[in-house]
Amino acid sequence: MTLRLDALGQRYGDHLVLHGIDLTVPDGQLLCVVGPSGCGKSTLLRTVAGLQPASEGTVTVDGTPVTGVPDQLAVVFQDYGRSLFPWLTVRDNVALPLRRRGLARAERRAEAERILERVGLDGAGCRHPWQLSGGMQQRVAIARALVCRPSLLLMDEPFGSLDAQTREDLEDLLLEVHRTDGATIVFVTHDIDESVYVGDRVVVLSPGPGSRVVLDLPVQLPGKRDQIGTRGLPEFVELRAEVGRAVRGAQGYPTG
Amino acid sequence: MSEGQKDSRAPDDARTPTPARSALSSHRPDRSAPSATSARxxxxxxxxxxLLVLLLALAAWQLAADAHGSVYFPPPSRIAHRAYELWFSGPVRHLFxxxxxxxDVLPSLGRMAAGFGIAALGGIAAGVVVGRxxxxxxxxxxxxxxARAVPPPALVPVLVVVLDFGTPMQITSIAFSAVWPVLINTAEGVRNTDPLRIDVAAVLRLGPLERLRFLLLPSALPRIFAGLRLSLSLSLILMVFSELLPxxxxxxxxxxxxxxxxxxxLTVWAAxxxxxxxxxxxxxxxxxxERRLIGRGRTTP
Structure with missing residues (x-):
């Protein structure tokens, strides 16, 4: 699914959050959006998700302007504790989006179990989200997003509140999902390392008000990515430095 | 290169406070799991x-009543005996x-159940509409x-004029008094639904009924029950009050x-x-x- 932002702007009353964002995400690309906190990354995602109409410019998905939540779209939010429904079991949480597809109950459950197994949560279906660790809860949220086989997946700092080890595991899970499903993914993060590690392309936003794109960088890294090897590659270090410079520069710090 | 190293530390520092926040948010449901009622x-x-305090109170009452010997304040043993004679000395096949x-009891309970039922259903339905x-x-x-501030028994004389004496008037006074706490609490609960969860429901494209069933009602349930408890005691008050009338x-x-x-x-006391x-x-x-429905660990707003 191709996502296109044309001169996108977003304002709350007099406060300009985003301004003049032009961005085309080709089908199957994993785009990372990096920027200092408060620069409007989440606002950008909410606009693409159709949760909030754009104040300026347009968002189109495969040529169709976004007016409500687009079909084939899924979102993973940062705060898994709030985004999952605590009164439903893990399996029912994951099966919830399947209701609108008119599947029978048994089919919905089987599909949910299948996707849970894929994110490494086989056997956790009958438990409740709050009985699981943070990393496992975010896996549940990812499973819920994947269960309808989205062709556009938006992720709003999904691993931002997890510990380092869990975060690395989930980054690899995301890469695996992206390799096999080939969905277009927009991944918002404030972690520069993470953006270079998971992204096919990294876009840096300037701090608000009126954030715009200050760096648009393709990420080409040799070989299959892995946590130790890839992060040690000279290309990786180079790219990370470039993104870092853009973020710092955008924040107005001396770049040395 | 060393610069790249330095740069990457900025988000690392920014990351440090987040685990604490996540721990907080993931514990929130656990802490409120015993929520309204259970372990306490x-x-x-x-x-x-x-049990000891109850027995002491009964013993004190018994001794005081015996010592005083007034017909107006009979001792609890005699009251209990009269209650037994009146209502609980029946045959085995009628559960005694x-x-x-x-x-005496069934008509009262029936009217109360009808009034409370109407109040609960109507209050929840209207509360969802208002809270949405x-x-x-x-x-x-x-x-x-x-409407909530008007003392409910004060409405009964009005209803007597409108509906005349009898069961419809009694059920109406119970329902009309008990509906407000449920309505107000349901509206409040629905209104306080986590906005992120409303976004989630929109992104999952839940229909209006699914939204009600899987998001709004479960998340308002603790408040709904808070309202139901108030309504239940009002129902009992109005049940008796409406039966005191000619x-x-x-x-x-x-x-x-x-x-x-x-x-x-003695019968007055037994009643x-x-x-x-x-x-x-x-x-x-x-x-x-309530415990059955809410006991399974969940966030209260």
Whole structure:
């Protein structure tokens, strides 16, 4: 699914959050959006998700302007504790989006179990989200997003509140999902390392008000990515430095 | 290169406070899991202590009443015996209930169940409608607060004029008094649904009924039950009050006035005892339902 932002702007009353964002995400690309906190990354995602109409410019998905939540779209939010429904079991949480597809109950459950197994949560279906660790809860949220086989997946700092080890595991899970499903993914993060590690392309936003794109960088890294090897590659270090410079520069710090 | 190293530390520092926040948010459901009701009163030594206080109070009452010897304040042993004679000395196949028990208690309970049922269903339905819309809430809130502030028994004389004496009037007064706490609490609960979860429901494209069933009602449930508990005690009050009026031929309230007119103070006290026990049992039943529905660990707003 191709996502296109044309001169996108977003304002709350007099406060300009985003301004003049032009961005085309080709089908199957994993785009990372990096920027200092408060620069409007989440606002950008909410606009693409159709949760909030754009104040300026347009968002189109495969040529169709976004007016409500687009079909084939899924979102993973940062705060898994709030985004999952605590009164439903893990399996029912994951099966919830399947209701609108008119599947029978048994089919919905089987599909949910299948996707849970894929994110490494086989056997956790009958438990409740709050009985699981943070990393496992975010896996549940990812499973819920994947269960309808989205062709556009938006992720709003999904691993931002997890510990380092869990975060690395989930980054690899995301890469695996992206390799096999080939969905277009927009991944918002404030972690520069993470953006270079998971992204096919990294876009840096300037701090608000009126954030715009200050760096648009393709990420080409040799070989299959892995946590130790890839992060040690000279290309990786180079790219990370470039993104870092853009973020710092955008924040107005001396770049040395 | 060293610069790249330095740069990457910025987000690392920014990351440090987040685990703490995540720990907080993931513990929130756990902490409120025993939420409204459960573990608090389960401790065995508390149970014993409570039984002891109850027995002491009864003993004091018994001794004081015996010492005073007044016909107006009979000792609890005689009140209990009268209650037994009146309602609980029936045949085994009627669960020891006498026919008087069926005549006095069942009509009362039936009217109360009808009134409370109407209030609960109507209150929840209207509460969802009012709580869903910011506009409806803002517009209706003053009226609702006013309706709640009117002491419910004061409405009964009005209803007597409109509906005349009898069961419809009694059920209406119960329902009309008990509906406000459920309505207001449901509206409040629905209104306080986590906005992130509303976004989630939108992204999952849940239909209006699914949204109600999987998001709004479960998330408002603790508030709904808070309202139901208030409504239940109001229902009991209005049940008795509406039976105290002339034109009633059965019910516990009628037993009360009837016994009073015959100066049968022992029966009056027995009816009071029965009402207390009944109120306690109904409240316990409601708590059990609440615990069953909400006990499975969940966030309260």
């Amino acid at each position: 009163d389960a401790h065995p030594s508390h149970l014993l202590l409570r 209930l006498t026919s008087a028990a069926f005549e 819309s910011r506009w409806a809430y803002a517009v209706c809130n003053p009226v609702l607060q006013f 034109g009633t031929a059965d019910g516990i309230g009628f037993t009360l006035t009837d016994a009073q007119s015959r100066s049968d103070l 009071l005892l029965l009402l207390g026990v009944l109120g306690h049992l109904l409240n316990t039943a409601l708590l059990a339902v």
